[in-house]
Amino acid sequence: MTGPGAVPLGQxxxxxxxxxxxxxxxxxxxxxxxxxxxxxKALVASVPFFWxxxxxxxxxxxxxxxxxxxxxxxxxxxxxxxxxxxxxVLEIKLNFGNxxxxxxxxxxxxxxxxxxxxxxVSTLLCLLIGYPMAYAIxxxxxxxxxxxxxxxxxxxxxxxxxxxxxxxxxxxxNGLINNTLMSLGLIDQPIQMxxxxxxxxxxxVYSYLPFMILPLYANLEKMDLTLLEAAADLGCKPxxxxxxxxxxxxxxxxxxxxxxxxxxxxxxxxxxALLGDPGMLMIGKVLWTEFFNNRDWPVASAVAIALLLFLVxxxxxxxxxxxxxxxxxxK
Amino acid sequence: MSGGRPWFRxxxxxxxxxxxxxxxxxxxxxxxxxxxxxTVWGGFSTxxxxxxxxxxxxxxxALLSLKIAAISATVAVVLGTLTGMALAxxxxxRGRTMLSGMATAPLVMPEVITGLSLLLLFVTLEQLFGWPExxxxxxxxxxxxxxxxAFVTVIVQSRLAQFDESLEEAAQDLGxxxxxxxxxxxxxxxxxxxxxxxxxAFTLSLDDLVIASFVAGPGSSTLPMVVFSKVxxxxxxxxxxxxxxxxxxxxxxxxxxxxxxxxxQKTRDRDAQMALAANxxxxxxxxxx
Numbered sequence: 001m002t003g004p005g006a007v008p009l010g011q012x013x014x015x016x017x018x019x020x021x022x023x024x025x026x027x028x029x030x031x032x033x034x035x036x037x038x039x040x041k042a043l044v045a046s047v048p049f050f051w052x053x054x055x056x057x058x059x060x061x062x063x064x065x066x067x068x069x070x071x072x073x074x075x076x077x078x079x080x081x082x083x084x085x086x087x088x089v090l091e092i093k094l095n096f097g098n099x100x101x102x103x104x105x106x107x108x109x110x111x112x113x114x115x116x117x118x119x120x121v122s123t124l125l126c127l128l129i130g131y132p133m134a135y136a137i138x139x140x141x142x143x144x145x146x147x148x149x150x151x152x153x154x155x156x157x158x159x160x161x162x163x164x165x166x167x168x169x170x171x172x173x174n175g176l177i178n179n180t181l182m183s184l185g186l187i188d189q190p191i192q193m194x195x196x197x198x199x200x201x202x203x204x205v206y207s208y209l210p211f212m213i214l215p216l217y218a219n220l221e222k223m224d225l226t227l228l229e230a231a232a233d234l235g236c237k238p239x240x241x242x243x244x245x246x247x248x249x250x251x252x253x254x255x256x257x258x259x260x261x262x263x264x265x266x267x268x269x270x271x272x273a274l275l276g277d278p279g280m281l282m283i284g285k286v287l288w289t290e291f292f293n294n295r296d297w298p299v300a301s302a303v304a305i306a307l308l309l310f311l312v313x314x315x316x317x318x319x320x321x322x323x324x325x326x327x328x329x330x331k
Numbered sequence: 332m333s334g335g336r337p338w339f340r341x342x343x344x345x346x347x348x349x350x351x352x353x354x355x356x357x358x359x360x361x362x363x364x365x366x367x368x369x370t371v372w373g374g375f376s377t378x379x380x381x382x383x384x385x386x387x388x389x390x391x392x393a394l395l396s397l398k399i400a401a402i403s404a405t406v407a408v409v410l411g412t413l414t415g416m417a418l419a420x421x422x423x424x425r426g427r428t429m430l431s432g433m434a435t436a437p438l439v440m441p442e443v444i445t446g447l448s449l450l451l452l453f454v455t456l457e458q459l460f461g462w463p464e465x466x467x468x469x470x471x472x473x474x475x476x477x478x479x480x481a482f483v484t485v486i487v488q489s490r491l492a493q494f495d496e497s498l499e500e501a502a503q504d505l506g507x508x509x510x511x512x513x514x515x516x517x518x519x520x521x522x523x524x525x526x527x528x529x530x531x532a533f534t535l536s537l538d539d540l541v542i543a544s545f546v547a548g549p550g551s552s553t554l555p556m557v558v559f560s561k562v563x564x565x566x567x568x569x570x571x572x573x574x575x576x577x578x579x580x581x582x583x584x585x586x587x588x589x590x591x592x593x594x595x596q597k598t599r600d601r602d603a604q605m606a607l608a609a610n611x612x613x614x615x616x617x618x619x620x
Contacts, residue, residue: 055474135340135343165574172566
């Protein structure tokens with residue numbers, strides 16, 4: 001395509017990169033950085049490191065700080081923690097009142113427990129629906145497998161908010177399900193489904209199902225099928241082989257999938273806000289209300305810290321699993 | 332060979348996919364409904380698309396969301412690639428555990444916590460340094476970069492773990508500096524992963540309601556924020572029209588990606604076959620000689 005003597009664009013770009021990088025490395029700045037022990041690798045790792053430090057870790061310290069301060073009507077609506085009591089005495093006013101408030105008012109404890117319960121049940125439902133699907137996808141032939149996998153991921157690419165919204169039209173009193181049942185003559189009056197706990201479960205399971213299927217599929221697809229043949233040769237019935245071989249081997253996938261569903265579901269806000277009963281207590285909704293409606297930033301912070309303390313253990317579990325997974329692939 | 336009963340697997344897939352797709356199909360069908368009552372069919376009409384395009388608030392919010400999504404996806408890909416490289420290729424280094432922890436935690440962190448903590452950070456930073464001045468597009472972008480880069484990191488890291496390090500080692504043995512190895516060897520190989528990482532980050536940003544609500548300022552309402560405030564008051568057919576447009580865009584994007592990838596796969600297969608054939612020829616000629 002290119003005439004004789006013309007250098008293809010790709011190669012030209014490569015030359016630019018080479019020259020540019022060489023110039024930086026050879027420049028006085030480059031050699032000075034090297035003398036300080038600043039290597040390219042350290043630079044590469046430190047950029048995301050400091051980004052995450054500033055925008056991920058430090059914010060939690062600030063949340064912790066503000067959870068100990070008093071709420072005032074001002075902007076920002078909280079009192080500074082540090083003040084000068086006299087000229088030389090630095091005063092730190094720690095206010096545990098926000099946490100005491102969380103314990104005294106049993107609304108918060110109820111909301112925590114209810115969120116954990118709803119998240120746990122939804123996770124179990126996701127597992128019950130997702131496992132057979134992941135299994136079926138992993139055991140179909142290669143061409144079908146890719147199409148099925150794409151079909152699992154596809155809804156995930158369309159807006160989450162709009163997919164939750166779709167359920168309002170399906171579940172409401174003159175919605176798709178009730179209209180169908182009534183026209184078939186199966187019921188005389190619409191069944192109340194929207195604004196119930198049932199709708200919240202449907203919404204969470206529906207939205208988080210791909211997060212369960214994908215790690216399960218990744219695990220089941222890697223499984224050595226000769227193990228099942230061996231089990232069959234030794235006289236195992238298919239369901240026995242499933243319980244004794246497939247299920248235990250897929251445990252890492254089950255754990256990863258369950259954590260990916262459970263942890264975010266505990267703090268879920270959009271689904272209970274759109275599909276649930278307005279009075280339904282979910283901790284994500286409580287935090288949202290404290291922040292946006294009551295403008296009580298310190299109490300919202302205390303709610304966040306308490307939620308985080310509860311989730312730290314499952315999150316660390318998840319990181320362990322994630323690390324083991326990437327290390328396993330590496331070998 | 333594959334074990335299990337085929338009918339059971341078929342049933343699981345049929346029910347599962349029905350569950351996943353019926354809501355989406357219903358969104359599309361009722362966007363063409365004449366009646367304002369979204370779920371009662373009143374005849375075919377495209378009037379809600381017209382209503383949507385006349386809605387300046389939604390159009391403005393959509394443009395803002397697209398801008399935010401494009402910028403934050405690009406930054407997230409750069410930072411996520413750096414993180415993925417450091418975690419997959421640098422071996423043990425000081426701070427590795429912390430980096431990997433900070434890079435994976437945003438994947439599961441409840442959005443209300445991320446949103447609140449980032450808002451408090453921005454407020455504190457503004458008090459201390461006067462930056463970022465107020466809240467709006469900048470703060471939303473910073474927030475979206477932070478949580479989207481976690482997803483990019485996972486994709487890049489797993490792609491790096493899949494391919495053989497020996498290619499990079501070979502380039503280094505031939506005298507290429509590490510940076511050159513990265514741009515000439517690593518980057519072209521992981522490019523598909525970067526592309527899907529960018530698309531994922533873009534989608535996540537475009538879709539985010541909770542974090543954006545916390546860190547947005549007055550006058551910077553993103554599309555999900557406008558949709559949420561509308562939807563809270565009940566169903567409205569123009570939102571169905573909006574959903575349908577988004578679904579069509581995604582479907583076209585996926586179809587294009589599918590065609591490109593299968594074409595690449597074919598080229599790769601053909602190259603592999605040609606290499607095999609050449610090998611065979613060489614072996615044959617050696618045998619003869």
